[in-house]
Amino acid sequence: MDYALNPYGGCEHGCIYCYAPGHTHSDLSTWRVVRVKRNVADRLSKELPFAEGTIGIGTVTDPYQAAERRFRLTRSCLEILRENDREVHIHTKSDLVLRDMDILGGMRCVVGMTVTTADDRSSKMTEPGAPLPSARLEALGALLDAGMDAYALVAPVMSSLEGREADLADGLAATGVRDVFIEGLNTRLVDMTRMDRMRISHSARAEAELARQCLRRGLTVNGRSG
Template sequence: MVVEYIFVSCHTALSLSGLPGLTYSLNPYTGCEHGCAYCYSPSVLRDRVVAESWGKKVRIKQNIAEVLSREVIYKKTGTVGVSTVTDPYQPIEKTVELTRKCIEILCQHDFPVSIQTKSELILRDSDLIVPKKFDVGVTITTIDQELARLLEPRASPPDARAQVVEEFSSRGVDTWIFLGPIIPETNDDDENLRKIVEIAAKTKSKILYDKLNLKQWVMERLGPVLENLKPGLAERVPAIISQGSDYRNKISSKITSICRELGIRCEAAFGS
């Protein structure tokens, strides 16, 4: 697939964040070429145009490092989440290096940095990402490479993501695995959940697990993928995860039980 890149200018780099543990968010890009079928970032951005072009169009904030250099002088020090509505290490980062420039600035000014990604490209910046100043989170939704290709078509494969966690953990960097979204009859089987927790156990990483969030526009992209996997599933999923269902409690209990067995810290993301 050909991805359209649009260079834009931004007015701010550090935005106040309401996410647990984060003071600010920093997103070098708007849009994400990983094109994950379940991503609800477009609904967070409240932009149908962005939603319809998700995975096909990326806006590159070409001046974000310069803006950040000014902001770190006068803004109060706090933990920066990189990134919260896009992947900071999507493929274009290899060329423009905006994430690298930004985390270098943050590190120089003693801003703690929390990075979340699905890309092995983060290993390029191992010289900057050091213990005590950084933590690294890697999203692993499934260990099934074919399923991952359908759900997360242009992200790094699961085994490469596991390698990222192993590498940073071995360097003494705090690591965590984001296990989500958990999609009914797709990646919620015992074998898949256990294998992901086993990666956490091997690397002494914390597990954050998350439910499927069917915000606006999500099923427009995810529905066809689910229907291809199992006819009728797309229609049934909303009812399965509805508030009146006990599905969430069952999944939470299952993950918690596996983590307890393997001695791994775990918690529901965003208090879900």
């Protein structure tokens, strides 16, 4: 990705492992208060002629968080990008991306769907405002069935996944996805207060076991195939 496009500031998902506030020098206490960039489409139209390369959408905040249902800023940006035949790379945790299949189907587009667990209950604890993993996995399968270029991103891998790695690998394989990218927990920029309280931490053990389980199912993990 050569450029970053984030139609919203802040994020409603409230993920306990989020490092975006630290990365953007934002106040964690107000991070879930979403700032709507109402003029983002106009700015994009003006700046696009001077930008060449792949545009990443949702590099800091989810472009398909709940606010998008009302404000449709991501969709407006996609319409502009399609008209200008630009390549985009989308990161999301939301099945709302399926709403825009009519646009994405005619674009040079890659979609990365983040799934950190196959367990809905665990997700409610660690990603309280995000769509449930079951909805994300279903959306990933729908994207692939439609011929979209899509992959799964398991980031971060946490200790809460220990003992459930096979379940997640099964869920990913069932979508038909081929490429899985696995990343550990970025503790440098994360406020560990909540994670420590919940006794959740980075887990190299879960990371290695998930990779092993995915490879056993014929998936490609971070460029490696079994």
